[in-house]
Amino acid sequence: MTWCAQLSVRLATLCVAAGAMFATAAQAADPVSINIVDVAGNLQLTQKGFEAFKAKNPTLVSNITFTNAPAPQLPGKIKAMQAAGRSDIDLVLTGTDALAAGIQQGLWVKLLPDNSAAFPGVLDKYAPGPRKMQDLAQGYGLAVTYMPAGPLLEYNPERVTEIPKTPAQLLAWCKSHPNKLIYARPANSGPGRTFLMGLPYILGDKDPMDPVNGWDKTWAFLKELNECIPYYPGGTSAVMKELGEGTRDMTVTVTGWDINPRALGIVPAEFRVQAFENMTWVNDAHYMVIPKGVPKEKLEVLYKLMNFMLEPAQQALTYDDGYFYPGPAVKDVPLSSAPEKSQEVIKKFGRPEYAKLLADRPHVVPLNAAAMVAAFQKWDREIGAQKTK
Structure with missing residues (x-):
C-alpha cells in the first residue's frame, strides 16, 4: 500500500471515530x-x-x-x-x-x-x-x-357534644356511639399512622420508639377501640368522604387533612378539631x-x-x-x-389554635424505617386483619 493510501485509511478511521464521538455526545445531550x-x-x-x-x-x-x-x-x-x-x-x-x-x-x-x-x-x-x-x-x-402533623380528632359538632380529650374518653365515646368513628389503615394513611405513632406518647408507654416491645398500652388500647370501629378504609380520602357525608361523626386527623378537605368542600367548613391533652406532635x-x-x-x-x-x-x-x-x-x-x-385558603380554613398548640406542645420525628415497618405489620396483623378494606 502506498504512503498516500495509508494516509487515506488513517484519515478515514479518524473521521469515523470522531463521528462516533460526536454522535455519542449528541445522544447524551x-x-x-x-x-x-x-x-x-x-x-x-x-x-x-x-x-x-x-x-x-x-x-x-x-x-x-x-x-x-x-x-x-x-x-x-x-x-x-x-x-x-x-x-x-x-x-x-x-x-x-x-x-x-x-x-x-x-x-x-x-x-x-x-x-x-x-x-x-x-x-x-x-x-x-x-x-x-x-x-x-x-x-x-x-x-x-x-407538616407538623398530629394526632388530632376531627368531629361533627352537631353530633358530638361530649368532645374526647383523652384516649379513655375517646374509647368511651366510641363504645357509646358504635360505627361512628373510623380511621384509615396506617400503612397508607398519614392521619392513621400519626395516630398510631402518637398514642405511645399520650398513653405513657415504656418506649414510644419501639412498637414491638415498648407499646403495651397502645396495642391494648387499639384492640379495645377496634371493637367499636366498623372497618378501616384503605386511605384517608375515603375516611373524609364518609365524615363529610355524615356516615361517620369522628375520625383522627392531622393539620393538612383538617384544612384541605374543608377547603375543597368534602368536609363541612364548620367541623371542629380537638387535640389530646398532653399530646406530642408527631411530625x-x-x-x-x-x-x-x-x-x-x-x-x-x-x-x-x-x-x-x-x-x-x-x-x-x-x-x-x-x-x-x-x-x-x-x-x-x-x-x-x-x-x-x-x-x-389558609386564612379562611386554617385554625387560630394551631399556632399555640404548635408552640406549646413538644415535637418528635416518626419511627425510623425498621420500626415503622414493624408497627405497620403488627397493626395489620393484630388490629386491622379482619376489618381493612
Missing part, C-alpha cells in the same frame, strides 16, 4: 422523559414546580409523566422491576411509609453522602423541623414538604427518592430537578390549599410568598 410516581398525594403541592422545571429546561426534559399509586403496593412493584432489570419509574414522591419500606428493602439510590457533590449545601437549606425529618431518610431521599414529611437502576443520563437530570424543587419559588407553591400544612421544608418561605389563592 438529548432531553429525557421522566416518570414520577406519587404515593403520598404530594403532587397537589409539587406538580406545578415539576412542570416549571420542564418549561425552563427543554434541553434537559422532553416530557414528565405523573402517576398516582398506593404506598403499600409500590415497594413490591419496584422490587420486581429491579429484579427484571427494568427501570420504568424515575422518581418517587413518598411519605415516611414507602420511604421506610424502600430503605429496608434496599430499593433507593443513596443520595447523601454518596452524591453530595450534586446537592451542594442542601442540608443547610432546611428549616429546623424538616431538618430532623431529613435525618429519617438516612441519605436515601430529600424532604420536599413538611411528617414527603420525600423525593430515586429507585435503583435509573440510567446515568437521567440521574444527572433528576439531581438538578430535585435541587430546583428546594428553591424558595417552588417551595412557596407547597402551601397549596392547606393539604400538607404548612408545606415548605426549607427556610425563609413565609405564607406571604405563597400564591394569593393559597393565602386566602
